[in-house]
Amino acid sequence: MKLIESRLTMTITYALLGFLTLVTLFPIVLLVLNSVKASAEIVQNPLSLPSELRWDNFTRAWDDAGFSSSMLNSAKLTALTILLVCSTGSLTAYVLARKKVASWKIVTFYLLATTTAPIQLFLFPLYFGFARLGLINNVFAVALVYTAIWSPFAIMLLRTYFLAIPKELEEAALVDGATAWQVFSKVMLPMASPGILTVALIIGLYSWNEFLISTTFLQQQDHRTAVVSFFLLSGQYSSDWGEIMAAALIIVLPVVVLFVALQRRFIEGMAGGSVKG
Amino acid sequence: MHRLFLVPTLLINALIILIPACLTVVLAFYSWDGMSSPRFVGFGNFVRLWNDRIFWRAFENNLIWLLIFLTIPIAMGLLAATMLLVAQRGRTFFQVIYFLPVVIATAITARVWQGMIFSPATGVFGYLQDLGVPVINPLTKPSMALYGVATVDLWHWWGFLCVIFFAALRQVPQEQIEAAKIEGATFFQMMRHVLLPGIRPTIILMMIMTVIWSFLVFDFVYILTQGGPAFSSEVLSTMAYRNAFYDLNVGQAAAISLIISLLGLVATFFYIRVQSREGDQ
Numbered sequence: 001m002k003l004i005e006s007r008l009t010m011t012i013t014y015a016l017l018g019f020l021t022l023v024t025l026f027p028i029v030l031l032v033l034n035s036v037k038a039s040a041e042i043v044q045n046p047l048s049l050p051s052e053l054r055w056d057n058f059t060r061a062w063d064d065a066g067f068s069s070s071m072l073n074s075a076k077l078t079a080l081t082i083l084l085v086c087s088t089g090s091l092t093a094y095v096l097a098r099k100k101v102a103s104w105k106i107v108t109f110y111l112l113a114t115t116t117a118p119i120q121l122f123l124f125p126l127y128f129g130f131a132r133l134g135l136i137n138n139v140f141a142v143a144l145v146y147t148a149i150w151s152p153f154a155i156m157l158l159r160t161y162f163l164a165i166p167k168e169l170e171e172a173a174l175v176d177g178a179t180a181w182q183v184f185s186k187v188m189l190p191m192a193s194p195g196i197l198t199v200a201l202i203i204g205l206y207s208w209n210e211f212l213i214s215t216t217f218l219q220q221q222d223h224r225t226a227v228v229s230f231f232l233l234s235g236q237y238s239s240d241w242g243e244i245m246a247a248a249l250i251i252v253l254p255v256v257v258l259f260v261a262l263q264r265r266f267i268e269g270m271a272g273g274s275v276k277g
Numbered sequence: 278m279h280r281l282f283l284v285p286t287l288l289i290n291a292l293i294i295l296i297p298a299c300l301t302v303v304l305a306f307y308s309w310d311g312m313s314s315p316r317f318v319g320f321g322n323f324v325r326l327w328n329d330r331i332f333w334r335a336f337e338n339n340l341i342w343l344l345i346f347l348t349i350p351i352a353m354g355l356l357a358a359t360m361l362l363v364a365q366r367g368r369t370f371f372q373v374i375y376f377l378p379v380v381i382a383t384a385i386t387a388r389v390w391q392g393m394i395f396s397p398a399t400g401v402f403g404y405l406q407d408l409g410v411p412v413i414n415p416l417t418k419p420s421m422a423l424y425g426v427a428t429v430d431l432w433h434w435w436g437f438l439c440v441i442f443f444a445a446l447r448q449v450p451q452e453q454i455e456a457a458k459i460e461g462a463t464f465f466q467m468m469r470h471v472l473l474p475g476i477r478p479t480i481i482l483m484m485i486m487t488v489i490w491s492f493l494v495f496d497f498v499y500i501l502t503q504g505g506p507a508f509s510s511e512v513l514s515t516m517a518y519r520n521a522f523y524d525l526n527v528g529q530a531a532a533i534s535l536i537i538s539l540l541g542l543v544a545t546f547f548y549i550r551v552q553s554r555e556g557d558q
């Protein structure tokens with residue numbers, strides 16, 4: 001769309017957009033800047049440029065936050081969650097999009113309702129139940145919790161992709177004698193793969209960043225995720241903020257790089273899943 | 278056959294959400310420390326909450342939070358989104374920047390603001406104090422703690438709304454905008470009579486979601502202030518969490534959870550109505 005505006009309007013617009021850019025970038029710049037500064041320099045002035053680049057912040061952060069095990073845990077948890085959400089979610093999304101069962105309306109309604117259910121509504125019995133079953137500090141159990149929480153969002157998003165696949169494709173396969181499973185796995189799933197990739201990215205982002213569930217269920221040192229290790233490292237009183245910002249950057253950098261590279265997919269997916277239904 | 282396709286999703290959902298949620302409803306009427314056997318207390322937990330100053334404080338804070346997030350980020354998002362419509366060059370750049378805080382983990386955002394901005398020792402506020410500027414760390418001041426936390430969440434959140442509103446604004450029919458321009462509408466007239474009505478459904482949906490999310494706010498409060506100082510920034514979800522895991526008063530935590538859910542339920546009803554109407558189209 002085109003709105004040709006006067007010079008004055010354009011100037012004000014860009015000034016305001018620029019101001020919002022500064023506000024947004026300011027904390028991020030502080031994060032990056034101070035991750036390579038000595039602790040004493042940060043105390044003196046958090047805004048100054050580093051007099052020398054302290055790369056050792058990163059190695060100390062890596063050791064003190066136990067990243068060699070917690071990064072691996074985060075990666076495992078993220079991969080497992082993506083796998084579970086995409087596999088179970090695409091099955092359900094397909095059935096709901098094509099109205100394959102009589103109860104599709106009730107199931108859709110129920111899933112929409114659970115997207116808005118507060119975590120606290122089920123957190124406490126779940127925790128004490130898991131504790132009794134010995135599932136605390138279990139990455140797979142946490143992946144199941146994530147799957148339950150984010151599946152409805154994923155299903156609503158995937159549904160729109162299945163809706164866009166022409167009905168004729170499915171009918172042709174059925175005429176050729178394909179079973180319901182073959183239709184789904186050989187015809188529908190490949191067609192919906194862009195949607196599945198989008199869902200994988202967003203669910204991956206969510207589980208990499210998640211805090212409340214992981215801090216509650218993964219307490220033991222060698223079972224913690226990167227974000228929880230970071231939280232504990234940065235909560236100590238004798239804090240070296242150079243080291244803490246270095247740890248933060250280690251967690252954030254891969255996410256930001258991936259986001260900037262695939263921003264269209266991220267934004268459309270996150271906006272689409274919560275808006276279009 | 279197709280019914281089997283639903284089994285994994287529904288099974289996981291039942292085990293993780295439905296059954297524990299039902300247990301929460303039951304537990305709200307029991308006194309339980311998480312280990313010994315629960316004792317039925319009727320409405321005891323609710324009566325105690327009714328007489329609990331901290332509960333009302335938390336409830337009030339949730340309402341303040343709701344008011345803040347129904348207005349400021351939505352206004353910011355709408356304003357920036359309309360400006361993106363005018364600014365053809367650099368649109369994608371601005372969108373990506375505004376969305377960045379959304380993809381950064383809440384724990385990290387919280388600590389950056391806490392240590393690098395608000396802290397009197399290591400943050401920008403401390404540096405300004407050294408220069409003689411009278412700023413104080415809002416997180417340690419009871420009258421300001423909640424607003425300090427809200428500032429951080431605002432920074433993290435408004436860009437999401439901006440991007441969603443911008444996507445909706447681009448769907449407003451070109452002819453309407455052209456017609457308004459020919460009739461000489463100013464920017465604000467255009468916004469009021471063409472653009473805002475054009476994206477009304479999106480704004481309403483985001484407001485409903487804000488109502489639901491406002492009663493769920495947890496991460497930033499828990500990390501930045503733990504509800505303190507002196508419960509001044511306590512919200513219902515942090516109070517429930519503290520009750521369950523620190524005071525081992527699981528029954529009362531369940532009662533609070535039930536109240537949070539009931540408050541959100543009204544909004545959920547409207548959310549489902551709006552969503553399923555769009556789904557049918």
